[in-house]
Amino acid sequence: MRELTYAEALREATAQLLKNDPRVFVFGQGLWSPWYVGSSMKDIDKEFGRDRVLDSPVSENATTGAAIGAALAGMRPIVVHPRMDFMLLAVDPIVNQAANWSYMFAGKVPAPVVVRAIINRGGEQAAQHSQALQAMFAHIPGLKVVMPSTPYDAKGLLIDAVYDGNPVMFIDDRWLYEETGHVPETMYRVPIGSAAIRRPGTDVTIVATSFMAPQAVAAAATLAERGIDAEVVDLRSIKPWDRDLVFNSIAKTGRLVVADAAWKTCGVAAEIAAEVACEAFSSLRAPIVRVTLPDVPAPMSQALEHAYYLRADDIVARVAQLMNRQPEAV
Amino acid sequence: MTPLDPTLLKRMYRTMVEIRAAEERIADLVEAKIVHCPCHLYIGQEAIATGVCAALGAADYVWGGHRSHGHYLAKGGDLNAMMAEVFGRTTGCSEGRGGSMHLLAADVGILGTVPLVAATIPLAVGAALAVKLRREPHVSVSFFGDGATEEGHFHESVNLAAVYRLPVLFVCENNFYASHMPLLERRAKDNIVTTAEAHGIAGVRIDGNDVGAVYRAAVDGVARARAGEGPTLIECDTYRWRGHVGPSWDTDVGVKRKDELAVWKPKDPIARLARLMIDAQIATASDLDEIGAAAAAAVDRAVDFAERSPLPPANSLTAHVYAGKTGQ
Numbered sequence: 031m032r033e034l035t036y037a038e039a040l041r042e043a044t045a046q047l048l049k050n051d052p053r054v055f056v057f058g059q060g061l062w063s064p065w066y067v068g069s070s071m072k073d074i075d076k077e078f079g080r081d082r083v084l085d086s087p088v089s090e091n092a093t094t095g096a097a098i099g100a101a102l103a104g105m106r107p108i109v110v111h112p113r114m115d116f117m118l119l120a121v122d123p124i125v126n127q128a129a130n131w132s133y134m135f136a137g138k139v140p141a142p143v144v145v146r147a148i149i150n151r152g153g154e155q156a157a158q159h160s161q162a163l164q165a166m167f168a169h170i171p172g173l174k175v176v177m178p179s180t181p182y183d184a185k186g187l188l189i190d191a192v193y194d195g196n197p198v199m200f201i202d203d204r205w206l207y208e209e210t211g212h213v214p215e216t217m218y219r220v221p222i223g224s225a226a227i228r229r230p231g232t233d234v235t236i237v238a239t240s241f242m243a244p245q246a247v248a249a250a251a252t253l254a255e256r257g258i259d260a261e262v263v264d265l266r267s268i269k270p271w272d273r274d275l276v277f278n279s280i281a282k283t284g285r286l287v288v289a290d291a292a293w294k295t296c297g298v299a300a301e302i303a304a305e306v307a308c309e310a311f312s313s314l315r316a317p318i319v320r321v322t323l324p325d326v327p328a329p330m331s332q333a334l335e336h337a338y339y340l341r342a343d344d345i346v347a348r349v350a351q352l353m354n355r356q357p358e359a360v
Numbered sequence: 361m362t363p364l365d366p367t368l369l370k371r372m373y374r375t376m377v378e379i380r381a382a383e384e385r386i387a388d389l390v391e392a393k394i395v396h397c398p399c400h401l402y403i404g405q406e407a408i409a410t411g412v413c414a415a416l417g418a419a420d421y422v423w424g425g426h427r428s429h430g431h432y433l434a435k436g437g438d439l440n441a442m443m444a445e446v447f448g449r450t451t452g453c454s455e456g457r458g459g460s461m462h463l464l465a466a467d468v469g470i471l472g473t474v475p476l477v478a479a480t481i482p483l484a485v486g487a488a489l490a491v492k493l494r495r496e497p498h499v500s501v502s503f504f505g506d507g508a509t510e511e512g513h514f515h516e517s518v519n520l521a522a523v524y525r526l527p528v529l530f531v532c533e534n535n536f537y538a539s540h541m542p543l544l545e546r547r548a549k550d551n552i553v554t555t556a557e558a559h560g561i562a563g564v565r566i567d568g569n570d571v572g573a574v575y576r577a578a579v580d581g582v583a584r585a586r587a588g589e590g591p592t593l594i595e596c597d598t599y600r601w602r603g604h605v606g607p608s609w610d611t612d613v614g615v616k617r618k619d620e621l622a623v624w625k626p627k628d629p630i631a632r633l634a635r636l637m638i639d640a641q642i643a644t645a646s647d648l649d650e651i652g653a654a655a656a657a658a659v660d661r662a663v664d665f666a667e668r669s670p671l672p673p674a675n676s677l678t679a680h681v682y683a684g685k686t687g688q
Contacts, residue, residue, distance in 0.1 A: 052493075052494075055493060081492075081493065082493065084524075086520075087516075087519060087520060087523060089516035089519065089520060091482065091512055091513055091516055092481075092482040092485065092513060092516030092517045092519070092520045093482075093516075093520065094482075095479070095481075095482025095483055095485070095486060095513065095517070096482045096483070096485045096486035096489055096517070096520060097486055098482075098483060098486060099423075099480075099482060099483030099484060099485060099486020099487045099488075099489070099490070099500075100486040100487065100489050100490040100493075101486070102471045102472065102483065102486070102487065103421065103471065103486065103487040103490035103491070104490060105489075105490045105493065107486075122476065122479060122513070123479070123482060123483075126474075126476050126479060127474065127476075127479055127483065131472060132680050132681065132682060132683045133457060133680050133681050134454060134457055134458050134462045134472065134474065135454050135457070135458065135462065135464045135472050136454050136455035136456075136457050136458075136464075136679075136680050137679070137680035137683050137684070138454075138464060138466060139464065139466055139471050139472055140683035141683075142683075171681050172681055172682065174682075195682075195683045195684060196682050196683055
C-alpha cells in the first residue's frame, strides 16, 4: 500500500483538483516559496502555472475577498493562509460575506470557497504565530469546518471541501505534516460531517480533533496497558460534527473525554460536552472531561511551551483520573 | 467630442427617471411605515449607475452596497422583484431574506449587493480574476461611496487588481458624506482619485451628475479593461439629496448641509439631461412626460405586485443556510 505524508497528501489532492477542474485555482501568501507552507504546495506553481497558483500580495482581506468573489462568479478557489493568526485580517470576507451569502440570497448564489487555515505553532513562536481558532469559525452559520488528522483524510476532505458547494474552513496543523499513512492515488472524497473510530473500546470514549487524534490513539495504547479500554473517535469534521457516531460510542462506554488543542472557554470541546449532556445525558456514567489548552495565549519560552501544549500523556492522566473516580453517593 | 447617440440619451433618461420614481415611492412607503427595512436612497446620484451601466453588457458584473437600487435597476434588474424584496416577500429577488440592502439579479451580472461598507470591492476584483482565468471578455464594476475608500478593503483591492491587471472599474461615488460625516472631516484632502496614480492604474475624476461624462468615462475604462490594460478608478462627484438612510432630507444635521442642498438640487442630473435633449431637439417636453408617466405606471405595478405577494412562511426560516452539493 502506498504511503504519503500528510503534506504530500495535501499536495496530491491540490494537484488532482487543479488537473481535473479548470474552475479550481489556489491563492495565498507563500505559495511559490519553498518553505512557507511546508511541502504541501511544493512546485505546484511549476506544474500548473502561476496564473492558477497565485502567490499573493500581503493582503489577507482582499485576497480572501477576491477568492470569494471568484467563487460567486463560478470558480472553485482554494485560499491558503500559512498562519491562521494572519487570517484574522480576512474575517470580514469569511464571516460577513462567504458564510452569509447563500442565506442572504435564498441559495441562488453559493460561495464554494475553501479556506486553508494552517495552525503553525511551537518552536517558541509565541502568541501571534500559534493560534487554533476552529471554535470561532464553527460558531458561524453558513461555514463548515474540517480538521483532518491523517494523510488519507487530508486528501479526501480537501477534495470533498472543494466540491461541497459551501464555504469550508480547512484547518490543518503543521504538527501533522510529517505523519505518514496510506493514501490511494485516485481522487476520492471523505464526506464532511463524518467522524472515524480510530480504536474501538468499551470503557471510555475519547473524542479528539486534529493533532489530538493521534495523541489519543497513543494515549489509548498506554491506557490499555493499565487495563483501560478506550475508544478513540477522530472527529475530522468540526461543523457539522458526527452526532450519531459520538452518541453511539457513549451509549457503549458511558464516559466522554474531549481532547481539542485549543482554548477551553466556548471551544469545540465545550460544544460537544454540552450537546452530549443535553441530548445523551442518560448514557453518561461520569462527568465529562475536557482536555484543552488553558485560556492563555501561546507562550514563547520552551519551558512555558512545555507546560502549555498537550500530548498523549495529558490525555492518559485525565482518563486515568476519570476511571479511578469513586462513584458519588446518591 | 462627438455628441452621444440620441437613442442612448433617451434610454439613459428613461433609466434615471425609473430609478427616481421607484425611490420616491419607496421613500413614501417608508414614511407611511409600510416598508420597514433600512432603505438608503440614491436620489440625486442616478447619473452614475445609469452612465456606467449603459457602457456594459449583460454578462459584465456589477457590485454594489447598501445604496444600490440604482445599480440594480440600471443594470437591468427586475423592478417587481426589487420592490417585492423591499417588502420582504417571497417573490423578492432574495425571497425576503435581504431587503433593500441585499439585491440580486444574477441573470444580468449582479451576484449580490451587501451593506457592509467596501465589502464588495474585493468581491468585484475576484469576479474579474474569474473572468481573466476563464479568458472571457467581460468586466467587473465595483460601485462604492467615498466612505468606502477609508477601508483597507479598498486599498488592498486596487493594488490586487493593478498587480494582476484585472478588468475592473472602480467607481467611487463621492457624495461628500459617509453617513453624517463630511469628507474633509474624515480625510486630509479631497483627492480620492490620486489613489489610482499611487497604485499605477488609470484614474479620472468627473462630474457625476453629467450622465454623458459618466458614460464616456465608463466606455474608456471598459475598453481599457477589455484590452487587458487593467483597472480604472473613476471618481464621480455627486450629492445625496436624502439622508444616509430613509426618506429624511437630513436638513436637521446642520446649516451647512442646508446650504449644500440648495447648491446641488439645481444640478439634478435628470433635469439636466432633459434640458440637453430638449435644447438639442432630441425629445419634446411631451416625450419626456410620457417617459415619466410610464415609469410611474411601472412603479405602481411593482408596488401592487409586492403587496399581493406572500410573506415567507415561518417554516422556511432555516432554508438556504447551506447551498446544496454541486457535485463533481
